[in-house]
Structures are given as structure tokens and as C-alpha cells.
Amino acid sequence: MILPAMDLYLRVHTDIEDDKSPEVTFEGSDRWAPLALIIDCETTIDAKQLLNFAFYRKCELRDAVYVCIEEGIMYAEDVDKRLGKKALEMLRNFAAKAQTDTVRGRHARMRLYSRADFVKKVLLPMYLGGSVIVGANLCFDLSCLASDYKVARRRGRVWSLVFKEHNGAPDKIQPRLIMTPRNSRSAFLSFTSGHREYEYGSVRGGRFLDVLSMSFGMRNRHYSLDAACSEWGVPGKLKHNPTGKITKEEITYCRQDVKSTFDLLNAIKREFDGLPIDLPPEKIFSPASLSKAFLDSMGLQHPLDKFSIANDIHGIAMQSYYGGRAECRIRKELMPVMFVDFTSEYPTCNSLLRIWDYMIADDVEVLDATREVRYFLNSVTLEDMFDRENWRKLNLFALIEPRGDVLPVRAVFNEVEGESTNIGINPLTSKVPIWYSGPDLVMSKILTGRAPKVLKAIRIIPLGVQKGLRPTKLGDRNIDPARDNFYNVVIEGKEKSSGAVREFYKCLANAGCYGLAVEVNGKRFGNKSKKKVHVFSGEINFDLQPNPEKVEVPGPWFCPFIASWITAGGRLLLAMLEKTVTELGGSYLMCDTDSMAIVSTEKGGLVPSAGGEHKLPDGREAVKALSWKEVKEICRKFDRLNPYDTSVVHPARTGHRS
16 A cells, blocks of 8 residues: 655754753762651542541651651641541640650650741751652642642742741741642652751751652552562561541541551661662662663763764754564454564664674764665675674664655554654665664565665764773673673573562663663753754754753763664664564464464464455465464574573563453
8 A cells, every 4th residue: 555645754953052050969969868758648548538637657768677666646737627626636645655666765745836836946957958758659648738739820830839928928038848740650859949048057958759759660560558578578568448537536546557658768778788789779760861871880981972973963863763663463353373572672783783792882973874774785685684784783873765665654543633753674775865873774684675775874973982981880791881782781680580570671771772872851041041952853953042941951861873873773673583584475463563363273374464465265365374383483483692691581571362
């Protein structure tokens, strides 16, 4: 089927004029704060979720473990009006009679504060003194403590939480909490800075730590508090359904939530302290945060800092960048398939393409390679790409004139108004030349049998080894970055592990070997900003004034030629698998990034399928199913590309599905 002419969407690289953001620093740089404040709030169960009461623990770091030195309760000032005087009296009696869970000799009596007094006497002094504020779903608890909220319009789409009001307006002296949403589960938190002359003396600046965000970073799984406690082997929550009232059960339930958060904090801390990285725990947002810290621990310099590479080369790489391939070939039919996938596809491509040589390189060099690339594309075959040595020839970009070449295309394929763009692997013809990466060009040659028309081509070559590299350790493996491929070590560690730890290794490798290289972050300059954004994409470059809501700036490990090669390498692996299957006359149901569902039965033969190229004796259309043996032989063929220790890692896996 020939699709009608449509607009293509290409990615760009941006460079912002004189973009130097001041670094915010605080006095003191301890990995863990010497004091911690753990809080948990109980609210009404209606839509307003008004604060009823909360428990807190003030903790001190002793011999690498947080111990409780003060325990207390806070309550909403209007709780007696909403729930009755008996409710407040119940909290007072509990505070007077309960035995605190503090270390010997410290505050045996439980404290009781109103919300306002707690904020003034405990929360703000601890934060401004350099403590860490801890919670499970911390944004919710902090919002419960606020008396009001505002939209901080000058800062973009962020919330400003008010803790004290004066004559119906936010108090201009007491700090407000700025909550900048990061995603649907977490946010960046900070108190406003106009309070340094407030009554707390020398301001060091505190921290915020959500133990559930940290648990996600350590495991790449979203946990509830109870599930996280189970994962780290500490007592969890009590079995209780919140009532929105103040009862003995509700009080005991909330107190245990704080205890569980306290135990979970120490359990995660013990594991985190075993990692040879220098990263404050509140900076762990995902496995990518840990990947960055491991790269830093080995002394690797950031690509944009050490590579003398022009912006127009980044623009070529970004124009060539596309995500993973996903498609469905046979729809709405029950088919027997054998499901196969490449073990850790992106780290595998990283290894095959020798990306680690660039990570440890002192610099890179861009060379004209037009004649060489034309010869290579004209001569390369499917069989050649089962030789690992040929993969090192793919570190290139070429400007081509598409003439029906099968290549990734980003376009609006759905005619529904407002539909977003998708990526398809399609025969492409374009009057305008487009840059593509080496693996994608070889993919087209394999699938069509014809080399794309190359107008010009470049290679990017790593030069030398940077100074200052340091060894690190992961699990039981010592890693010398000058000799060992870090990502190979991670994948081999993954294959030796199981459960959530295995998932952690997987995401540590995927985030570090690929995701960091194309990380961009939103930045707002303000409506009056006159900074120019320089835009580069292939042969095109131009300037524009930024939209304050939509400017993106590169992350610290941004290196688009690496990201472009790795994702294209994944598409090449799928194309090799597709071609190997179709050369045997077989078909596939679907493929998704690193996997394919190959139509297969035990003995092989024809399987009914509408639109199939074969016919059954009864006249029904059919496709050919490969035998299980044939699929396993295909997998063994891909074993030749295994870059890992073969006693640990098998690159292709199979499983029967229907």
C-alpha cells in the first residue's frame, strides 16, 4: 500500500544563547543529613482531605543508623470544631500516657503541637538547619500541613504552599513551600529563600526525601509503603481502613505508619550505603540517577564538556534519532507463535557498537566518509551483520535521498484531528535529503536489497582515553573503566540475579547506556527573556525566541550520536530477525522494540490467516508457520553476536505463546 504524501517530523538539537544557570549550594555536604524529621498525616476521607492529626519522629544519625530522639503528635487547630472536643482530648490523653519509642535518655514524653506551632517550632527550624524531611508520599503530607495554597505564576506551573497567614493573606516573613511537579507521583520541593533573616539563625538549607521515590530509584518499581516494607524486610502498616475520624485505632494506625517509614528509611539506607557512589539520597529519582552516579564514580567526564564537536553534528545526530520499533502484522486472529526477544537489547547494541570507547575517550573526531560508506552499503549483506566486527563499521551518519528505502519515519499516521506523531518503518521517498544513522541504512539494505543513495557521510571516531578514570565496584565485581565495559558487567550481574534486584540491574544498564545520552529537561526563562535558541537539524539551522513554557536543555550526559546509534542498532537487530524469518518463508504476528512473536507450530506448516499469501486445501488464505526447531536455530544464529560472558548470558530467548 502506498501512503499519500505527508509531513515528516524530525528532531532537532538546541543551543541556548549564554545559558549559564547559577548553581544553588548549601553549607554542609553530608551524604545523609545528621537529623531527620519523619511525618505522616491522617485526614478526613472526603474530597477535601482536611488534616485531622499527624505523628512525627525527630531522628538523629548515629553510627550510620537513624535513631528516634523525639516522638510527637500534631493536630489541626479546628479539629475540635469539626470532630468534637473528645477527639482532641483523645490525642492529649494518648500523648500524656504513651511510652515514646526514643533512644534511652531522650524525650520519654510524647510532644503535642498544634499544626501552626509544629511548623514554626519543629518543621522549619529543622529544615533550615540542614535536616532532611522524610515521608512516604511526602507531597501529600506537606500539603496537609499547609493552611492554603497559591499558584506560583512567576515560576511556571508550580504550587506555593502557605503555612501561615496574616489578615487573610500569606505571611510575607514565614517561608512558603514551592512544589514543582516532576510527574504524577513526585515533585521537586524547596522553601522560598526570602527568609534568611527569620528567627532561625544561620541557614544551611535542608532536604526532602520521599522513601517511596527512593525505593523506585533502587528497584524501578512503584511501591506502596506496605509493599516497600515487605521488599526491604521490615514491619509494614497495620490492617486498618481509615475512617476520617480520631479514634484509638486511627491513632495507633498513624503512629505505625511513621514507624514503618522510619524502619524503611534505615533499611534502604543500609543498601544504598553499600553502593560506591557519591550521591545524596534525595537526588535519587529513578535508576537513571544511580547510573549517572556510577559514571561519576568512575571519573568519566560529561560528553559536552570533553568533546570538541560542533552543534551542527549534534543536529545531524538528532535528526537521525528515532525510538524503538513496534508494529502489528496480523490482527484480530488467534495465532500460534513462539515469542523471542534479545537479552538487554540496548546494552547489547551499546557493546556491539563499541560505545564504551566513546564514554572513556578523551575527544572525538568527525571525518568525511562518503566514498567508504557508499562502498560499505553497496557490499554489506545480512550474513555480514552476524559478524561482530562489522558492527563497529556502523558508527556513521549519511545524508541520503530516499527512493523507496525502508527507514524509520515520524509522522501523523492517523487522520484524527490532534493525533500525535508516531514512528513507522516504511518505504520512504522524499525530495528533501534526510540524515540517517549507519544501522538504519544497513537495515534498509537488508530489507530491500538495495543500498540507499548516499549524498555525503561522516564518521565519528573516539580519540585516546581521558585522564582521571577510577575503578569502582558493583556487587562482587571490580570494574576498571579503562579495561571493562561497565554495561557488560551490569548485564552479566543482572543475569546472575533474580526478582527486584534483577530489575534494578536491568534498568541501571538501560538508563545508563542509552537514556542518559538523549536526556533533555524543560527550562523556563520568563516572558521577558531575550535569549535566543539556536536550532540545528541536519542541514537546517535557524534562531528563534524561546517559548518560556517549552524550552528544552540537554542533560549532563547528553550525547545524541550515541542515542541515535543505539536505538538504530535495536531496529537493525529486529530487521535481521525479520529477514531471517521471511527468508525461510515464515511470518510474524508483531514486534516490539526488542522482541518478535514468530508464527510457529511444533512441526511447522500452514496456518489460516486472512490476507496470507498461501492457500489451504479448502481455499482459505494462510501464512506459513515455522517449526519450533527452525525458530530455535534462528536464535542460535544470533548467539554469534553475544558480547557477554557466554557462561552467564544467552542473547536470545524463546517461549511458546498463542
